[in-house]
Amino acid sequence: MRMWQALLSAGALVDRELDQRLKEDVGLSHLQYEILVRLGAAPGRAMRMTELAERLVNSKSGLTYQVGRLEEEGLVRRRPCEWSPRGVMAELTDEGAAMLERAAPGHVEAVRELVVDVLTPQERAAVAAGLGRVRDRLLERRGEDCR
Amino acid sequence: MRMWQALLSAGALVDRELDQRLKEDVGLSHLQYEILVRLGAAPGRAMRMTELAERLVNSKSGLTYQVGRLEEEGLVRRRPCEWSPRGVMAELTDEGAAMLERAAPGHVEAVRELVVDVLTPQERAAVAAGLGRVRDRLLERRGEDCR
DNA sequence: TAAGATTGAATGCTCAATCTTT
DNA sequence: AAAGATTGAGCATTCAATCTTA
Numbered sequence: 001m002r003m004w005q006a007l008l009s010a011g012a013l014v015d016r017e018l019d020q021r022l023k024e025d026v027g028l029s030h031l032q033y034e035i036l037v038r039l040g041a042a043p044g045r046a047m048r049m050t051e052l053a054e055r056l057v058n059s060k061s062g063l064t065y066q067v068g069r070l071e072e073e074g075l076v077r078r079r080p081c082e083w084s085p086r087g088v089m090a091e092l093t094d095e096g097a098a099m100l101e102r103a104a105p106g107h108v109e110a111v112r113e114l115v116v117d118v119l120t121p122q123e124r125a126a127v128a129a130g131l132g133r134v135r136d137r138l139l140e141r142r143g144e145d146c147r
Numbered sequence: 148m149r150m151w152q153a154l155l156s157a158g159a160l161v162d163r164e165l166d167q168r169l170k171e172d173v174g175l176s177h178l179q180y181e182i183l184v185r186l187g188a189a190p191g192r193a194m195r196m197t198e199l200a201e202r203l204v205n206s207k208s209g210l211t212y213q214v215g216r217l218e219e220e221g222l223v224r225r226r227p228c229e230w231s232p233r234g235v236m237a238e239l240t241d242e243g244a245a246m247l248e249r250a251a252p253g254h255v256e257a258v259r260e261l262v263v264d265v266l267t268p269q270e271r272a273a274v275a276a277g278l279g280r281v282r283d284r285l286l287e288r289r290g291e292d293c294r
Numbered sequence: 295t296a297a298g299a300t301t302g303a304a305t306g307c308t309c310a311a312t313c314t315t316t
Numbered sequence: 317a318a319a320g321a322t323t324g325a326g327c328a329t330t331c332a333a334t335c336t337t338a
Contacts, residue, residue, distance in 0.1 A: 001258075003278075004258055004262060006281075007278055008158070008161075009282045010279075010282040011157075011158025011162070012204040013204060015155070015158070048298085058329080059329070060298090061300075061331080062329055063299095064301085065328070085337070085338080086299080086336070087298060114285065119277040119281070120277070122273060123274075126273035126277075127153065127154055127274055127278070130266040130271075134157045134161065134261065134266070142160075178306095196320075197319090197320065197321080205307085206307075206308060207320090208322075211321070212322095213306090216306095231319095233314070233316070233319065234319090234321085
């Protein structure tokens with residue numbers, strides 16, 4: 001179970017560290033940064049709330065709260081979904097896109113320093129494959145629970 | 148960066164899932180369970196608050212809070228530390244030890260099902276070695292910050 | 295009635311300030 | 317003054333209940 005302990009604490013410690021660095025750098029939490037990243041990568045820089053919540057580990061109401069905060073900062077805008085009138089889209093503003101560009105280099109560099117560069121190429125491949133399967137199985141199970 | 152995404156979401160998803168199962172099984176959060184495990188493994192089933200906080204990812208005040216909750220449940224007892232009069236020891240009660248025995252089999256089984264059995268032996272070895280280093284580097288850095 | 299999203303209450307977490315003992 | 321621990325305020329997260337529209 002050494003493996004299990006390492007996975008658990010490495011995950012938590014890295015998350016904490018990145019959270020702190022992002023707050024110092026640009027004043028965003030790690031979760032807020034992830035939200036901006038997803039929106040930035042979406043077509044039209046916009047996504048429905050539900051779809052966004054599914055990709056993040058967070059619950060739906062947690063997402064509502066954080067998007068509300070990002071909207072106050074002017075980084076995100078909410079607007080009704082065109083093709084499904086009961087949906088809501090969250091859209092990255094220009095200011096949000098600028099913030100993302102400002103935050104990304106430091107964040108990527110930090111991930112490299114704390115994780116990527118510490119692993120050998122073989123370890124990187126093994127982690128990507130193995131934990132990718134772990135994640136996929138949990139996401140499937142999650143889907144089943146809703147049916 | 149596929150590796151990084153897998154690590155981040157697998158860690159969070161597994162943590163969440165174990166938290167839910169523990170709550171359904173015995174009514175403990177994952178963090179509370181971890182506290183009981185550390186105490187159970189300590190000599191005399193007791194540990195100083197500070198030492199406990201260092202091993203967990205949590206902050207000190209977070210630990211004070213959770214130990215308070217566990218004390219209300221009768222699973223943990225607080226008493227002054229004999230050899231260092233300003234310290235406080237947290238000690239597992241008999242009831243706490245019983246709770247641990249009740250919770251452990253299901254938890255271990257869940258970890259096996261969700262993580263261990265999903266990885267090949269090579270992947271297990273790579274995760275243990277690589278993420279072990281990631282964790283150790285972050286723990287060192289944490290120590291330096293306090294000096 | 296069900297999907298999509300939000301709100302409110304209750305709990306948990308973190309930071310800085312405080313208290314106590316050496 | 318410094319170590320060890322707790323407290324309180326403020327923010328974040330969850331769950332269940334609600335609102336709205338199809």
